[in-house]
Amino acid sequence: GEDVEQSLFLSVREGDSSVINCTYTDSSSTYLYWYKQEPGAGLQLLTYIFSNMDMKQDQRLTVLLNKKDKHLSLRIADTQTGDSAIYFCAESIYNQGGKLIFGQGTELSVKP
């Protein structure tokens, strides 16, 4: 079935690294995405990874994918207070086009 799970909260200190985890169940995932949502706003696409890749780095962001365990993580280096937001992972499924399945979101709180 289609299910994406994330832990709900994460609190870190400014300057530390944050790691947000996500697990998914569908083996037909093609791409996996990370989105950020700030209060009162829509979703901002941060990065994505093709399901056949293990890792992708994009400035302060590192995405790791373990396809065998269906586990995805987003690491934010040198976390800043401006990174405080809700982070969603999402998967797209082969042959289901523009349908993304989202996790519940992880609320990241960055303390100065």
Added chain:
Amino acid sequence: KAGVTQTPRYLIKTRGQQVTLSCSPISGHRSVSWYQQTPGQGLQFLFEYFSETQRNKGNFPGRFSGRQFSNSRSEMNVSTLELGDSALYLCASSLVGQGHYEQYFGPGTRLTVT
């Protein structure tokens, strides 16, 4: 390039009424997807339109419908509103690639049903 725009940003409606929400995609994007976001259910996919055709549909009742125009702009309609339809409705547009849909979201329409 202008981002995805949604109108109106806020709406208050009464139970039993109907509502139409509008979404203008990024120029050149032909796929538009709609999502409902609530605190209880999170983000749930409603439907996707591509070239004026509904290509995918989520598990929502028939009261939820949509359409897409030749300029890729899309509308969604909810008839006979219920209290549980109160939500943030988000649309996202994307270029269609090889199974890859980089979806860019609009700011959403906040619908409150009283």
